[in-house]
Amino acid sequence: MTLILAEMAYWQETSIRLLVGLAAVLLPAGTLVYLFLFKMMSFMQSRLGPMEAGPYGSMQLLAEVGKFLQKEDLVPRAADRIVFKLAPFVVLISTFLLVLVIPAGPDLWFIDVDTGIFLALAVSSISVIGILMAGWASASKYSLMGALRATGQLIAYELPLVLAVVGVVIQAGTLNVQNIVMAQATGEIFGYGGIGNPFIFTQFVGFAIFLIAVQAELTQPPFDMPVAESELVTGYLTEYSGLRFLMFFIGEFATAGIFSALAATLFLGGWYVPGLDPTDGLFNVIGPAVLFAKMLLVAFLIFWFRFTYPRFREDQLQKLAWKVLIPLSLINIVITGVLKVVF
Amino acid sequence: MTEEETAAPEADAARDALVATLTEALGDNLVASEVKAGVDLWVRVTSQAWVETAQVLRNQCGMKYFNFLSVIDWLPSPFGRDMDAQVDQPDPVEPGEMTWGITGGQTRFQMLARLHDPVNHVGINIKADLDDDQPTIDSWITVYPGANWHEREAAEMFGVHFTGHPNLTKLYLPGAFEGNPMRKDFPLLARRVKPWPGLVDVEPLPGEDDDETEAS
Amino acid sequence: MNKATDTQQLAYIAGQAADARVNLEIETEGMTLNIGPQHPATHGTLRIIVKLDGEQVIAAEPMMGYMHRGYEKLTEVRTYPQVTALINRIDWLGSFANEVPFIQAAENLMEVEAPPRAQWIRTALFEMSRIANVVLFLGDMGVQLGAVTPVFFAFRDREFILNQIEAVTGGRFHPNFNRIGGLKDDLPKGWIEETRGVLGRIQNFCDEIETLVAGNEIFQARTRGIGIIPADMGLAYGLSGANIRSSGVDWDIRRDGGIGLVHNELDWKVWTHPDGDSYARFWVRLQEVRESCIMIEQILDGIPAGPVMAKVPRIIKVPAGESYVETENPLGVMGYYIVSQGDLTPFRVKIRSASFNNVSITPWLLKGVYVPDVVSILASLYFILGDIDR
Numbered sequence: 001m002t003l004i005l006a007e008m009a010y011w012q013e014t015s016i017r018l019l020v021g022l023a024a025v026l027l028p029a030g031t032l033v034y035l036f037l038f039k040m041m042s043f044m045q046s047r048l049g050p051m052e053a054g055p056y057g058s059m060q061l062l063a064e065v066g067k068f069l070q071k072e073d074l075v076p077r078a079a080d081r082i083v084f085k086l087a088p089f090v091v092l093i094s095t096f097l098l099v100l101v102i103p104a105g106p107d108l109w110f111i112d113v114d115t116g117i118f119l120a121l122a123v124s125s126i127s128v129i130g131i132l133m134a135g136w137a138s139a140s141k142y143s144l145m146g147a148l149r150a151t152g153q154l155i156a157y158e159l160p161l162v163l164a165v166v167g168v169v170i171q172a173g174t175l176n177v178q179n180i181v182m183a184q185a186t187g188e189i190f191g192y193g194g195i196g197n198p199f200i201f202t203q204f205v206g207f208a209i210f211l212i213a214v215q216a217e218l219t220q221p222p223f224d225m226p227v228a229e230s231e232l233v234t235g236y237l238t239e240y241s242g243l244r245f246l247m248f249f250i251g252e253f254a255t256a257g258i259f260s261a262l263a264a265t266l267f268l269g270g271w272y273v274p275g276l277d278p279t280d281g282l283f284n285v286i287g288p289a290v291l292f293a294k295m296l297l298v299a300f301l302i303f304w305f306r307f308t309y310p311r312f313r314e315d316q317l318q319k320l321a322w323k324v325l326i327p328l329s330l331i332n333i334v335i336t337g338v339l340k341v342v343f
Numbered sequence: 344m345t346e347e348e349t350a351a352p353e354a355d356a357a358r359d360a361l362v363a364t365l366t367e368a369l370g371d372n373l374v375a376s377e378v379k380a381g382v383d384l385w386v387r388v389t390s391q392a393w394v395e396t397a398q399v400l401r402n403q404c405g406m407k408y409f410n411f412l413s414v415i416d417w418l419p420s421p422f423g424r425d426m427d428a429q430v431d432q433p434d435p436v437e438p439g440e441m442t443w444g445i446t447g448g449q450t451r452f453q454m455l456a457r458l459h460d461p462v463n464h465v466g467i468n469i470k471a472d473l474d475d476d477q478p479t480i481d482s483w484i485t486v487y488p489g490a491n492w493h494e495r496e497a498a499e500m501f502g503v504h505f506t507g508h509p510n511l512t513k514l515y516l517p518g519a520f521e522g523n524p525m526r527k528d529f530p531l532l533a534r535r536v537k538p539w540p541g542l543v544d545v546e547p548l549p550g551e552d553d554d555e556t557e558a559s
Numbered sequence: 560m561n562k563a564t565d566t567q568q569l570a571y572i573a574g575q576a577a578d579a580r581v582n583l584e585i586e587t588e589g590m591t592l593n594i595g596p597q598h599p600a601t602h603g604t605l606r607i608i609v610k611l612d613g614e615q616v617i618a619a620e621p622m623m624g625y626m627h628r629g630y631e632k633l634t635e636v637r638t639y640p641q642v643t644a645l646i647n648r649i650d651w652l653g654s655f656a657n658e659v660p661f662i663q664a665a666e667n668l669m670e671v672e673a674p675p676r677a678q679w680i681r682t683a684l685f686e687m688s689r690i691a692n693v694v695l696f697l698g699d700m701g702v703q704l705g706a707v708t709p710v711f712f713a714f715r716d717r718e719f720i721l722n723q724i725e726a727v728t729g730g731r732f733h734p735n736f737n738r739i740g741g742l743k744d745d746l747p748k749g750w751i752e753e754t755r756g757v758l759g760r761i762q763n764f765c766d767e768i769e770t771l772v773a774g775n776e777i778f779q780a781r782t783r784g785i786g787i788i789p790a791d792m793g794l795a796y797g798l799s800g801a802n803i804r805s806s807g808v809d810w811d812i813r814r815d816g817g818i819g820l821v822h823n824e825l826d827w828k829v830w831t832h833p834d835g836d837s838y839a840r841f842w843v844r845l846q847e848v849r850e851s852c853i854m855i856e857q858i859l860d861g862i863p864a865g866p867v868m869a870k871v872p873r874i875i876k877v878p879a880g881e882s883y884v885e886t887e888n889p890l891g892v893m894g895y896y897i898v899s900q901g902d903l904t905p906f907r908v909k910i911r912s913a914s915f916n917n918v919s920i921t922p923w924l925l926k927g928v929y930v931p932d933v934v935s936i937l938a939s940l941y942f943i944l945g946d947i948d949r
Contacts, residue, residue, distance in 0.1 A: 045711035141592050145614070145930070221705050222777050230599050230703045231934045310777050311705030313931045314614060382667075383883060408810075409797040410885075411911040415898060420635070444881045444898050455896065455909065457883065461794060461808055464815040468883060468896075489796035492919040500631075515624035515948065525632055 017110065024099045028257025028295060029250050030061050035296070036303040037253075044307050068249075071242035076139055079239065083137035088240070088247035090130030095254045097123035102261050103178045105271050105287030106279055116177035117169065120262060121162050124217065127251065128154045131226070134248075135236040146235020149314055150219060150226035156321040157216035157223075163329035164209040167336040168199050168266050181270035185278035195274035200267040205332045207267045209325055211298070214259045215305060216317070218252065222309035223317055256302060257295060264294035357465050358384045361404055368399040374472075375446040387446040387470040390480050393454065396469055397486040400458055406467065408459035409487035412494060414473075414501040415453045417441045418527040446470055452478045452501060473503060482507040500525035589617060594933070596625050602699075603944030605918075609925070609933065616933060619925035621918060626948040634908040639665050639739060639875050642905065646895075647733040649912055650946040653692035653889040655684045655724065658737040661895045661908075663819040664884040665739050668877045668899050673819065676865040677741035682820045683754075683858040684724065684736070685886070686851040690761055691720045692889035693844050693851075696941050697768045700841055703938035704781050709772050716764040719757040726750055739875055741868035751859045758852045765849050773842060782838035786924055786936035789835060796923070797916035800891025801847060802940060805832040805839035812887040820886070825857045837939035844941070876903055890914050890946055914946035 008016070038060060042049030050057030075081055101116040103109040113119060128151055135147020169175055172183035180199075187197025200207050216223040227235040237248055264270060271287030272278055283290075312320065358378045365373050365386060372392035377385045388396045400406035418441060441451065452473040459466045473480060482505040483490035494505045495514040502523035505511060513520065522529055595606035604625035610617045630649065634642050646661055647654040659681060666672065673681065698713025721731045726747055728734030736743050772778055788798065790806040803810065811829040813822040830846040832839035879901040885894030891913025898907040917940050924940075925933055 041707075045708050046715050047711060141590060145592075221707075224705060225931065228705065228931065230705065230938075231931050233599060307708055308771075309706060310701060310772075310775060310781060311931075312777060313781060313929060315929070316780055385881070407791070407794040409795055409916075410892070410894070411797070411896075411909065411916075413896075413909045415907050415909075419900075442879075442900060444879070444900075457894075457896070457911070461803075461810040464810075466883070468881075487795050487797075488792075488923070489798075489916060489919055492915065513624075515627040517624070524629065531632060531636060 025254045029254035068246040074241045078139035080137040087134035088244045091251040094126035105284040138239040142232045157213045160325035161213035164206040167206040184269045185272040198269040220306045260298040261295040394481045406458040409489040410457040412456040420527045478503040653688040655688040656888045660884045660886045662737040664882045664897045667882040671740045673741045677867040679862045689889040740871035796920040801843040805843040806835035807833045840939040912946045914942035
């Protein structure tokens with residue numbers, strides 16, 4: 001992208017970036033909702049899911065968006081109006097910032113910074129502020145409890161998320177996401193370089209911890225206490241309706257997609273396909289598709305858990321984070337470090 | 344049914360023993376008792392001995408299980424209750440004589456409670472007469488905590504006051520509701536507004552001819 | 560409340576409060592949370608007012624009456640056959656079972672006995688309504704804990720049972736099929752064979768639920784040791800059905816003195832569990848569905864031939880008297896105390912419904928638990944609003 005954009009005027013470049021960024025957020029979100037939430041979940045529950053709108057219900061998404069747009073934009077009387085209206089945007093901003101660092105080809109990226117992965121993990125925490133704003137401003141006890149739970153949960157799981165990535169960073173020797181992909185593409189497993197070295201083989205523990213932590217970050221079952229439908233109605237979303245609810249919804253699923261893409265980039269080799277030269281210009285064309293496919297693979301795992309498991313209790317969730325995941329990821333780091341020195 | 348018959352004499356012995364224990368513990372406060380062989384047992388006690396009866400039954404007779412507690416209003420309904428009537432009587436009539444059921448009675452309101460022995464599988468129905476004007480009786484909560492809601496229900500539906508109940512507020516009815524709906528002299532408004540058509544549309548029973556429909 | 564249970568309660572609360580000790584040292588203000596009447600966890604319109612300290616419940620008080628329909632009053636102006644149409648709606652998931660004790664109490668007073676074939680078919684449908692009811696609980700328990708999938712399996716397989724009930728009675732939810740002295744109709748042709756197939760499906764469903772829900776680690780972590788009801792406490796509050804059997808009380812009316820149904824001629828087992836927690840209640844109900852399948856299987860083999868209706872008068876007037884009959888319904892003990900004065904209508908009917916007693920323990924039980932456990936405990940007690948409010 002950078003190459004193409006180099007010859008363009010600033011306004012052209014910016015609008016193309018905007019459009020691509022919008023697509024990079026909305027396309028995975030829409031795909032995940034249709035593929036997993038509508039269809040896979042239905043099949044798991046021995047039903048068909050949406051079938052009427054479009055062939056095989058594929059236009060259902062548009063119908064849903066249309067439905068949400070028609071709904072009244074309600075604000076509770078006791079709510080803090082400004083904060084209440086602002087909260088969904090804060091959550092969405094976090095999502096959009098997150099997509100920046102993920103490369104989709106050797107020359108396809110939004111920004112190429114040396115602290116890329118660090119930036120991604122930092123901006124992913126912004127959504128907590130949005131959730132807290134939503135919960136507090138709703139002036140509803142359910143919302144408040146949901147927001148407090150979400151905050152406690154996201155703080156607890158931010159740590160294993162970062163620590164799980166540290167193993168990858170040690171192995172790749174860089175924080176730059178593009179270089180991490182390159183390290184996997186050019187790496188070797190015991191001298192065999194045929195499939196590169198996707199870090200999932202060496203960092204399997206890291207991958208598992210990363211997925212669990214992502215599940216918690218996304219507040220999906222078994223970690224969905226902040227929205228726990230049977231307890232808190234829908235937690236911090238309780239008072240939202242119409243477009244603002246839709247924004248939270250998009251934020252949730254887009255974040256799921258982007259975290260899946262991030263996991264695919266860090267552990268599955270990103271846009272790279274084994275057997276080809278990673279510097280080949282071909283990857284600028286097929287790279288996005290490869291990344292998308294790998295993202296769907298990871299997202300499948302995430303949603304599989306989502307539809308199967310019951311949810312933890314708040315204290316059990318904290319115990320899992322502090323007593324299991326964090327020690328485990330620390331051990332993983334130590335072992336990775338030792339092996340890095342030895343080999 | 345055969346097992347029921349073989350078990351009957353044994354159960355009767357158990358029920359007779361229960362009555363004997365109660366007679367010994369309560370003395371004159373046990374007004375009447377009736378044992379239906381192999382089926383059930385009824386006792387009537389004075390309202391003063393209401394709590395004592397529960398204590399004796401729970402501590403000495405193994406009646407650990409609290410089944411239910413309610414009230415019977417023996418006043419015949421002033422609005423008529425025969426479904427033969429083609430139209431409902433527009434005005435309440437003077438209620439007829441009261442007739443009491445098993446173990447008799449003297450007053451309009453009668454407590455009705457049932458306990459059960461979950462080990463020997465014997466149940467007991469306990470009745471107690473209440474004062475007509477100011478129906479008041481001691482609460483069973485100290486003996487059976489489960490009586491709490493039953494007493495609240497009885498209080499709002501029949502206007503019985505339970506002494507010693509910590510929270511005798513309305514259970515089902517809205518807070519401002521006046522009256523005691525389950526009393527016989529409380530009109531069932533649905534029936535007052537729209538008269539009941541009477542006994543019509545009786546389906547023919549199997550093996551019976553349809554020409555016997557003169558009753559409707 | 561005697562001393563032993565008092566100490567048990569204190570120990571229980573202390574255990575629950577252990578993690579929240581910090582809150583006791585810092586001055587915090589309680590929060591009152593209104594759960595319901597419109598809330599996903601209340602199966603209707605139960606409203607529970609809980610006072611919270613953080614996530615911990617200090618006091619809980621259920622408020623009822625949002626669905627009170629005054630059945631006890633209404634029965635006084637209905638003829639006996641009309642009453643069954645009303646009481647069908649008490650526990651609307653196991654309607655057939657609601658009719659049975661009332662009809663039996665009336666039969667007792669009239670000294671009529673249903674013919675053997677009617678009794679056997681009654682027992683079969685009684686157990687089928689138990690399956691239809693409890694299967695939904697098995698799925699719903701998952702939903703209350705956040706697992707969305709099991710409930711769809713429950714709805715899927717309950718459908719087959721409902722179809723079989725419909726094939727006999729003509730009604731899926733409210734059969735109104737019992738008559739004083741027997742049943743309205745005989746079984747349709749081919750029903751017995753079809754039902755066998757359905758029972759196989761239900762058994763499969765039970766296996767599925769056992770691995771998918773009961774075997775799940777998170778489910779166990781959420782339910783084991785949560786909401787413990789000591790046997791003494793349960794008896795004093797009048798808990799019944801699986802709720803009391805899961806506290807180790809071996810008492811099932813179907814086995815111990817049930818009248819009019821043929822459970823005593825079948826080979827089955829009463830399941831109990833020593834723990835008394837939410838998991839035990841779930842587990843016992845799961846086993847009961849399996850037992851019901853076993854029972855129906857035997858009934859299908861053994862239904863005697865003969866009429867389904869005894870000789871009863873054209874217009875039913877029940878002789879004066881009093882009778883109480885209770886049966887082991889899906890939700891617990893359900894009984895009707897009928898006072899008759901020889902009229903077409905009952906003089907007074909006291910409806911003893913299971914859920915009313917089962918839920919009355921909640922103010923005691925919910926003290927000291929966390930908000931998520933409120934939901935799981937309520938779900939495991941398994942109540943139906945119509946059965947509480949009547």
